[in-house]
Amino acid sequence: MNTQTNPSPQFYLTAPATCPYLPGQLERKVFTHLVGPRAAEMNDLLTQGGFRRSQNIAYRPACETCRACISVRILADAFEPTRSMRRVLATNGDIVSTIHPAQPSTEQFSLFRRYLDDRHQQGGMSDMSALDYAIMVEDSHVNTRIIEYRRREPGDGIGDKPKGELLAVALTDMMSDGLSMVYSFFETELTKRSLGTFMILDHISRTRALGLPHVYLGYWVKGSAKMGYKTRFQPQEHLTARGWERFDPAAES
Structure with a gap:
């Protein structure tokens, strides 16, 4: 061959x-x-x-x-969290986030299945097996990582393997100009934590710490309620026919 x-x-x-x-x-x-x-x-x-x-x-x-x-990327250096985002950070102050090689685990898959069963019962991923999940994580020729978010327990945050309950996971590409959130999932019953928002805020913080400019969020679809959250993270750029341009949320009101 x-x-x-x-x-x-x-x-x-x-x-x-x-x-x-x-x-x-x-x-x-x-x-x-x-x-x-x-x-x-x-x-x-x-x-x-x-x-x-x-x-x-x-x-x-x-x-x-x-x-x-429309492709969306957050300008990490200029980002300032809103009041509600600061509350999300405070609410999740007991979470430890740890970056790992892109390797699947049974614990991750259990959380992934609960997420799909609650949020995406009719989606294209709804019947994914443990093997399908492993392939999603491992089948990559690029610089990919898994970020785990766990409830803090005594001693967590010191070593590389926190012991607390797994609450959220992000599959993330490490790029030359920032981080790209490929896929993320979380414990959907913990609605007060706003874990989806928290993971994006964590990626912004990590991008800044790396001295890189962008967090890529994928596509925003105007008119789609499930995509509306992406424009909350300002400032951001949208890819247009003229290239990447600053998005003005006031112009969309």
Whole structure:
């Protein structure tokens, strides 16, 4: 079998499928494989160009009649948390976050299944098995990490392996210009903690500590309630036909 990789990525187009975000719309995606020694470099370039990663695939929307999906990145250095975000940070002051190599665990999968069963019963990931989860985490040729969020117990925060209950997990790509949140999940019953918001705030803090400018959040879809939270993290840039531009939330009101 020929294992040599082409010097340039080969792009492919999916067939039309039902859009998961906007009723009555069809989606198509353009995609390429992220493999070989240049995978990390290509992931950086493609993410900066509006692509997202899923396992060893980079993709972006290529819909024929709709341009609602817009790539979003937070400007970490200029970010200031709102009052409600500061409350989220205070509420979760008992959480220890730890970064690990991208290796799955039974504990992670149990939390992942509870999250899917509560939030995404009808989604494309709803029937994922433990093997599917392991592939999602491990099937990567780029610089990927798992960040675990655990309830603090005595002694936690000192060593590399906190002992407390696992409350949330983020699968994150470490890029040359920041962090890209590939997928995250959490204990949905703990609504007062706002764990989804807390993980984004933690990624902003980590990005600043690394001296990097951006946190990539994936796509914002105007008109989709499930995507509305992404524009709360200001300032941020949206990828337009003119390149990355500052988003003005007042203009959308």
